[in-house]
Amino acid sequence: YEIIRNNPGLTKEIRAEAMERFGCSKSRFETALKELQITLNIARSNDPEETNDRWLPWAELYPDFG
Numbered sequence: 001y002e003i004i005r006n007n008p009g010l011t012k013e014i015r016a017e018a019m020e021r022f023g024c025s026k027s028r029f030e031t032a033l034k035e036l037q038i039t040l041n042i043a044r045s046n047d048p049e050e051t052n053d054r055w056l057p058w059a060e061l062y063p064d065f066g
Contacts, residue, residue: 001036001041001042001057003017003018003021004036004042004055004056004057005057008045008054008055008056008057008060009054009055010052010053010054010055011033011052011053011055012052014033014055015029018032033055040058040065041057041058042055042056042057042058043055043056043057043058043061043062044056045061046061
């Protein structure tokens, strides 16, 4: 969550940073990403111009549902 909170970005970018900083596997990263979605900590950008998954903090996209 810290990575996305500080620097929202594409899955590929976030995964690379997480793997470098925390030494996690791709599988563990994917699990963490799912857990963060389920707990409403992060969400995919709803920008129709985006062609790849861009992750943002939930509160940034849905401030009224904090």
